Amino acid sequence: MSQPTRAANQPYVVDVEAGKTYFWCACGLSARQPFCDGSHKASGFEPVAFKAEKSEKKFFCGCKVSQKVPFCDGSHNR
Template identity: 50%
Template sequence: MTQPKIADTKPMVLELDAGDYYWCSCGQSQKQPYCDGSHKGTEFTPVKFTLEEPKKVALCLCKHSQNSPLCDGSHSKLSHE
């Protein structure tokens, strides 16, 4: 499996309104943390998530979270080459 591009090594903390969102899983989007279609032609697909009420969230930008789209601290375990 191809590895996603690491967009950043820390999460993006946002106050989001209720609604549907599409999180970028490939790391190629120019509109991080959201999908802009850059995954086309790859094995990656956006991850839809829905908030039932306004909420503060920490969205993963390293693309290695086991709880995507939310940050689980995986960025702290990445090698910093």
């Protein structure tokens, strides 16, 4: 599998809603970052589903190399 495209050099801060499912873009090609818009087709990547248990701020990975996907772990600083 190839490397994903780095969409940003920082996390995307998103206010998630309890009970809602989000699909994080793993390929970095989506125009709707940090979420999937279907651009991954034929890229070898698949979006990562996340269902919010409560309404809160979440920090979604923008560099696409976090070890804690779909969330930022600071990998963009390395």
